[in-house]
Amino acid sequence: MTNTGFRIYTKFNRPSRSVVEGFRGIPVANIDDCMNRSACIDAKIRPLNKAPLLGTAFTVKARPGDNLLLYKAIEMAQTGDVVVVAVQGELSNAVTGQLMITRAKQRGIAGLVIDGAVRDSDAIKNMDIPVYAVGTTSNGPYKEGPGEINVPVALGGIVVNPGDILVGDADSVVVINPREAADIMERAKAVVAKELGIMKAIESNSWDISWVDKMLKEKGCEFIEAAWDDRGY
Template sequence: MSNTGFRVYLNINRPDPSLVQRFGGIAVASIADSMNRASCISGKIKPLNGAPLLGVAITVKTRPGDSLVMQKAMNLAQPGDVIVVDAQGATDNANAGELMVTWMQYRKLAGLIVDGAVRDVAAIRNMTFPVYAAGITPRGPYKDGPGEVNVPVSCGGVTVKPGDIIVGDQDGVVIINPDDAEDILGKIKDVLVRETKLRAEMPWNGSWVDEVLKEKGCEYID
């Protein structure tokens, strides 16, 4: 019998590590531009330190303010995995703090994203382990459940599936379906070439703005 809402899927399909690493060092903004600005998680989920984020999603769906199934996900995860937590955006209780983050770092995981809250932020800010969260509170988590591990979740308004490629920097986080990764990498090259050309052409004359305004019927009033 299936226990919907309280279950752990032990295995996921991970993309080839070499494919994941090809996104290393690429700005999230450039990746987003190559994806028509889609699949960027909400800006309410902010980086808590300057550590870059790159890895593969292990997903957690939990009731707000609870860490039981998240603790299980941390122990299931492999080096290079990113724990992505759907806590429904609730920030009354933290889902994680310094000790849990330290354990993830010890196990060589790649990062933590919480659509919820964390605590012990002074310590987290000084870590080299990337942490993103929607809020901060001193009130710690419960450990009662229920919840699910390695199911599709909603994080910052974006659906994240176990095995998705996760890239984050100071601008935020973008979610990449591994099936689209090669196509996105090709488009990123075009984005970077275009940006290089624009920089070389500064200062811009802005003529394209007038053309678009005219096309859309904008009225000018003196």
């Protein structure tokens, strides 16, 4: 179903907290490296504070500039849920601000990811609940609907399903299918360990990158023992 209806699904399958918590502290880049480097939402949806994001997707599909369904979602979402709001990237009206985000924090919500605008950015940047959005505006929202809760939504070039695991840091937010979580987690931890080893090699000036020249030659790159000069002298 592609049209925006007016319906709320009250239930969805959440992964266990132990599975979600297994991703805590793993950089988003390392996770995405294990997911064909294509599982992060678009960079236009950026973090508005420094709080790290980790939780389970609770999705909202709303009319651009309207937050009626978001109000309901904040009251429905459970501790550890991340409220994901799809409003088609619209920036004319903010769909949330300091008051609603404070309420979300009070209810144990683990963060908000919005492909639209928010307001009260000065307050948000000092909050310890993570908020990601495309931009900010002082224009307030409408409260008319329609909209849907707990359906698949598309934002930032990625489809997010209710119950997906979301991990976010200063770089981006990565979206993980819970059925693939165990495998991705183990591989991401291996990437972290590998990069720690590389960092130690860099610090000791022993990092071997001889593979770069080998790859360049294999791809047919020319190495010319002369200076480039098109001035004729």
